[in-house]
């Protein structure tokens with residue numbers, strides 16, 4: 001869907017690209033939704049894995065993409081693990 005702008009579910013040809021997805025904290029501040037936040041005592045938090053989306057304008061099917069996915073510290077995210085694919 002990202003490359004061709006065609007929905008794989010319904011074949012519609014109008015896709016909405018969202019460069020970021022909004023999240024909101026307790027103070028009603030809108031922030032980009034991210035996969036992981038690294039906390040430091042001595043400097044500001046570092047947000048990693050900002051999400052972007054491609055949304056079919058007809059059926060609503062949505063694909064999410066994570067920025068810089070290869071460098072996410074998955075060992076620090078509870079429950080996260082690498083699933084290795086197999087090819088035959």
Ligand SMILES: [Zn+2]
Pocket residue numbers: 007008009010011012056057058059060061
């Ligand atoms: Zn669709």
